[in-house]
Amino acid sequence: MSDMKVVADPGTQEIVITRSFDAPRELVFKAFTDPEAVRQWWGLNSTETVVDRLEARPGGQWRFVEREGDGNEYGFHGVYHDLEAPERIVYTFEFEGMPGHVLLETIVFEDQDGRTLMTDTSVFQSVGDRDGMLQSGMESGAAESMDRLDDYLAKARG
Amino acid sequence: MATDRLDGTFAALADPTRRAILARLMAGAATVTELAEPFDMSLPAVSKHLKVLERAGLITRGREAQWRPCRLEADPLREVAAWLEGYRRFWEERERRYERLDEYLREAQRKERPGDRQAT
Numbered sequence: 001m002s003d004m005k006v007v008a009d010p011g012t013q014e015i016v017i018t019r020s021f022d023a024p025r026e027l028v029f030k031a032f033t034d035p036e037a038v039r040q041w042w043g044l045n046s047t048e049t050v051v052d053r054l055e056a057r058p059g060g061q062w063r064f065v066e067r068e069g070d071g072n073e074y075g076f077h078g079v080y081h082d083l084e085a086p087e088r089i090v091y092t093f094e095f096e097g098m099p100g101h102v103l104l105e106t107i108v109f110e111d112q113d114g115r116t117l118m119t120d121t122s123v124f125q126s127v128g129d130r131d132g133m134l135q136s137g138m139e140s141g142a143a144e145s146m147d148r149l150d151d152y153l154a155k156a157r158g
Numbered sequence: 159m160a161t162d163r164l165d166g167t168f169a170a171l172a173d174p175t176r177r178a179i180l181a182r183l184m185a186g187a188a189t190v191t192e193l194a195e196p197f198d199m200s201l202p203a204v205s206k207h208l209k210v211l212e213r214a215g216l217i218t219r220g221r222e223a224q225w226r227p228c229r230l231e232a233d234p235l236r237e238v239a240a241w242l243e244g245y246r247r248f249w250e251e252r253e254r255r256y257e258r259l260d261e262y263l264r265e266a267q268r269k270e271r272p273g274d275r276q277a278t
Contacts, residue, residue: 002260004253019256023263031262041262044254135244 013130017120025109025116029086032107038064058082062091078102093122101129163215164241167234170214175199176207180216180230187220187227 004019021028031037033056043049043066052063052075063077075096081104082090089107094100103124110117124130170176179193194204208228211217215234220227 002253002256004249004256006249006252017252021256021260021263023267027263027266028259031259031266037262037266041258042255043258044251045258134248 008130008134011127013124013127015122015124015130015133017118017122019118019120020112021116021118023116024114025111026086028109028116028118029089032089033083033085042066053077056080056083078105101125101132103129103133163234164237166214167216167238170210170216170234171238173207173210175204176211179204179207179211179228183217183228183230187229189225189227193228 002019004017007016007018008014031041033054035051035054038054039049039051042051042064047066047068050065050067052065054060054062054064058080060080061077062080063075066074066076068074076093077096078092078094080089080091082088087109089105091105092102093105094102101124103122105123106121108119108121110119122130122133124133171180175197178196182188182193182196190201190204190208193208194201197204208217208219211228212219215231217228218231220229
């Protein structure tokens with residue numbers, strides 16, 4: 001278990017995630033701003049990440065594409081508002097599958113005796129957008145878990 | 159998903175006796191007497207809990223006058239599970255991404271150590 005915490009107070013437009021990493025913050029900052037680093041870790045084990053654009057400067061654009069084994073692609077893009085190595089990155093984030101729903105993300109890295117505490121604050125355009133993000137993947141994932149619950153209940157009831 | 163129904167389900171679940179009753183009903187239908195057995199509680203007290211569960215749609219009761227067995231109903235629990243599932247997925251997906259970052263950082267630090275540098 002990691003020390004990840006997710007805070008999403010009811011009725012607000014924010015999600016705040018904190019997590020620490022066992023590396024100096026210069027390296028963590030690089031992991032977020034170097035195209036080759038992003039290609040290596042951004043995404044999931046089942047996806048391949050293509051860094052289409054990563055202009056790590058205020059006003060620069062970024063676009064990453066996650067490619068699944070079956071060929072499905074998911075694009076994400078935004079604009080860097082501010083970068084202060086190694087402590088702060090501010091950018092907009094938009095999932096191309098849901099155009100028009102833009103969020104502002106601020107990532108702060110704090111040094112903790114050679115480790116790094118990351119605080120990632122996302123501000124959404126509405127509470128509804130925020131809640132939608134928290135419930136992301138619900139449709140596909142819920143179907144699977146519902147099947148399991150059905151199986152369980154069916155067995156339980158005989 | 160109807161929020162008021164979710165409210166009702168959570169309210170009904172917010173009691174250890176009622177959760178224990180549901181757990182017992184997972185094993186199959188049971189009468190009020192059978193359900194009351196493990197609790198130090200009068201039959202009317204148990205009946206009250208059953209009414210709350212019935213109103214929330216978590217159980218149904220048979221028509222048989224004497225026996226009236228209670229049965230678990232899956233729908234409200236399914237809605238609770240669906241509600242939780244989204245959060246679980248969000249959480250797990252984030253954590254899986256950060257685990258990949260952990261891995262990247264470990265590897266990058268290993269490469270930075272002079273002893274590990276490959277002679278080329």
